[in-house]
Amino acid sequence: MAQRIIYWFRNDLRLHDNEALSSAVDSLSEIIPIYVFDLRQFDKTRLGFRRTGALRARFLIESVVDLRNRLREKGGDLLIRIGDPEKIVSEMAEEFNANYVFTSKEIAPEETRIESSLSKNLKLNNVDIKLFWMDTLVHAKDLPFPISKLPANLSDFYFLIKDNIKIQAPYPEPSKIKLPQDYDAGIIPSLPMLGIDPQEIPSQTSSGGGESTAIITLQFYIEQNIKGGQDLASHDHLTDSRISDWLSLGCLSARYIYQLMKQSQSNHGNTDTMINNLLARDYFHWTLLRYGPRLFKPSGIKHEFSKRWLNDNLAFEEWVKGATTDVTINAIMQKLNKNGYLTAAERAAAAEFLVNNLGINWTWGAMYFESHLLDYEVSVNWGRWNNIAGVGEV
Incomplete structure (x- = not known):
């Protein structure tokens, strides 16, 4: 039987400069590419909005659709599943008698926890996981x-x-992907399948996700x-x-x-x-x-415990809806809610208003940006908010 590698796509939805995928292809193995929609990412936060808002979810779906199409052009496919990746990827490895799981290395606490849990599940079936820094x-x-x-x-x-x-020089995209004969590709979920009402999207325009x-x-x-x-x-x-x-x-x-x-x-x-x-x-x-976790605490990476933040739900809601006393900030927040995008200057202005004018817990603002910004990256978003709140760079 041919050697098989499960390739678990995470935040690397591309074929170009993908070291892990290139390494899998170069091994001459059969490759089973998979993407798992983790429903936990679409749950609502304690503040009432989703961790991943509707605009971000649509952009993700578009990007996964494009990745599947590009893989099919190479003779492969992208298997789609919905659930907990640490369980599903392990089950797929057992189903396909895979020798390895290849995937990108993440650094945020939740992602590393999932990696660790997956690794433990794979060991039960003597399957090795290989992580690539990309x-x-x-x-x-x-x-x-x-x-x-x-x-x-x-x-x-x-x-x-x-x-x-x-x-390092970028890796070329693979010319061909070799899949096993029998597989269930699965369907790419709609917004309702992720628990999101399409009516939550205020604008029909889209940036067009995908490589x-x-x-x-x-x-x-x-x-x-x-x-x-x-x-x-x-x-x-x-x-x-x-x-x-x-x-x-x-x-x-x-x-x-x-x-x-x-x-x-x-x-x-x-x-x-x-x-x-x-x-x-x-x-x-x-x-x-x-x-690590210090980035997500009100005291920030500086352990600045002297700062006191307000947990004022009403004032925060006015900021979220663009209903403050500042017309400029209102326009910025309404733009974010409609388009999922703000310029760097607009982001700074909105964050500084929440922190300095309202004195609201800055982590609330970081969570709201996480939900709504199309370009949300955990380290960049939370790092910027740390700095604006005065609990980041020293």
Whole structure:
């Protein structure tokens, strides 16, 4: 019997620069790609809104649809399941007599808990799990310092790494995926299957999730803003170009963006801005890896216990709905609720108003952004809120 590998897609919904998938293909094994919609991600928080809101859920579904289509073009398929990944992936490994499970390495506490639980389940059937670090621009092993010595702020991080950047070349996308003969592909869930009423989506417009649209968007940015020299008048091109939407789900890789920046052969300042944005994103990842659960507590990574936050539900609800006394903040929040997108400056303004004007528990705001921003990434979102609340960088 041929060797078989379960490939569990997580936040790496792409074929290009996917080291784990490339390694599986190069092993000449039969590969069973799977994506699991974890219903826990769509539960409501204690504040009444979903962890993953309707707009984010739609964007995810679109990205999974595109991934399945691209895999089918390579002779493969994407098996879709709904439930707890740590149980389903283990059951799939047993069903297909798999030798290994390959997947990307995550660093947030909940994701690592799921990895650990899956690993224990797999050991019962003598199946090994192999984790690949694929989400950052600079690989963890190429950092010029150990994570325990992570600089205390972004400026110091830039200083230490600017002359020591080692970027691995992106992996090419596989030319062919070999599947076993008998499998049940499963259906991609609708919003109602995830417990979401489509009426929760205020706008029918969509950014178009998936790797295919991601690559087109990146190429357009390079032609217009790098080669064409058009300036976004922003310090955060990653966010304000909306490339971060696709990067958040791994429809693009940071290394692929970097490679195309360099290949543009442009000395325009926009190139440096985008690369600095990618490094800043890395820094938030390293911060989460370094401090773990502290990132999610009101006292933040600084253990700032002297700050006192209000748990004022009425004032928070006014902020959420865009019904405060500030018309600018109201417009920003209404835009977020409608489109799932804010510029970097708008995000900062909304967060600073909640923290400094209202004195509301900043973790509530971070949770709301998690629910609504299409480009939500755990380390970036919570790291930024830590900083705005004064409990982050020292």
